[in-house]
Amino acid sequence: MVTPFDASGALDLNAAAELARYLVAHGSDALCVAGTTGEAPVLTDPERLDLVEAVAAAVSVPVIAGMTTNDTAHSLGLVAKAAELGAMGILAVTPYYNRPSQTGLESHFAAIAGATDLPVILYDIPVRTGRKIASTTILSLRERCANIIGVKDAAGDPAATASLLAADPELVVYSGDDGLTLPLLSVGATGVISVATHWVGEQMARMITSFRSGNIDVARQENAAMIKSFDFETSDRWPNPLPTKSMLRAMGLRVGQCRLPMGPADAELDALAHSLAAQLGLVGV
Numbered sequence: 001m002v003t004p005f006d007a008s009g010a011l012d013l014n015a016a017a018e019l020a021r022y023l024v025a026h027g028s029d030a031l032c033v034a035g036t037t038g039e040a041p042v043l044t045d046p047e048r049l050d051l052v053e054a055v056a057a058a059v060s061v062p063v064i065a066g067m068t069t070n071d072t073a074h075s076l077g078l079v080a081k082a083a084e085l086g087a088m089g090i091l092a093v094t095p096y097y098n099r100p101s102q103t104g105l106e107s108h109f110a111a112i113a114g115a116t117d118l119p120v121i122l123y124d125i126p127v128r129t130g131r132k133i134a135s136t137t138i139l140s141l142r143e144r145c146a147n148i149i150g151v152k153d154a155a156g157d158p159a160a161t162a163s164l165l166a167a168d169p170e171l172v173v174y175s176g177d178d179g180l181t182l183p184l185l186s187v188g189a190t191g192v193i194s195v196a197t198h199w200v201g202e203q204m205a206r207m208i209t210s211f212r213s214g215n216i217d218v219a220r221q222e223n224a225a226m227i228k229s230f231d232f233e234t235s236d237r238w239p240n241p242l243p244t245k246s247m248l249r250a251m252g253l254r255v256g257q258c259r260l261p262m263g264p265a266d267a268e269l270d271a272l273a274h275s276l277a278a279q280l281g282l283v284g285v
Contacts, residue, residue: 158180
């Protein structure tokens with residue numbers, strides 16, 4: 001879920017609650033806040049905590065809180081507060097920039113898991129963090145930490161995911177890349193922690209339901225219908241979440257601009273968002 005800001009760039013908790021309710025009404029059966037799409041790196045600790053609390057109070061679905069950073073000690077303090085704010089899970093991102101060894105990664109994630117009784121989802125996104133969580137590290141953590149229940153898989157390697165699930169069939173895998181959700185479902189993934197579901201949530205839900213029901217042709221059709229949205233949601237010129245916020249503004253939802261260094265959006269991106277929203281019948285929803 002994107003993090004709404006007002007015209008001055010301040011956190012807008014009322015808009016966050018409104019957006020959360022909109023997403024639940026349009027196909028999302030859980031919400032992830034303060035993640036990559038939520039601009040976690042530019043949120044202060046109080047903002048992050050307030051955001052989790054406000055969203056959890058606004059909806060009845062589970063809220064998964066992005067409460068970790070590349071600093072283990074700092075992360076532990078945030079994670080320990082998540083449950084009392086209403087979160088029902090933790091999204092734990094790979095420490096970024098410092099590029100720890102696999103031993104360091106395992107120790108970091110084990111410390112995170114030990115700081116909470118909530119279920120923990122590891123967030124593997126090497127394109128942003130500079131470090132892949134090795135399958136052997138995930139399997140070792142699963143043996144050590146009962147509350148590490150799954151992975152948000154944005155590593156872009158369905159074959160490796162298939163091997164991981166063959167080794168640990170009970171692992172819960174969520175696609176972290178909208179365009180790879182259908183391939184990951186085919187090797188055993190459960191669902192997706194998505195970007196494009198800000199505006200195609202119902203279609204994504206239909207695709208996943210169709211796949212699980214064995215209606216593979218329908219799932220492929222639903223996936224094909226979303227490809228324009230997948231292509232729009234991020235690029236080198238306009239990385240996520242810039243396009244998502246442009247799309248939501250085109251739809252008439254209050255989200256504001258991205259904070260620096262990501263934003264604000266330029267006129268060309270906003271025009272593309274309006275065009276796609278019009279094509280999808282979403283202008284002024």
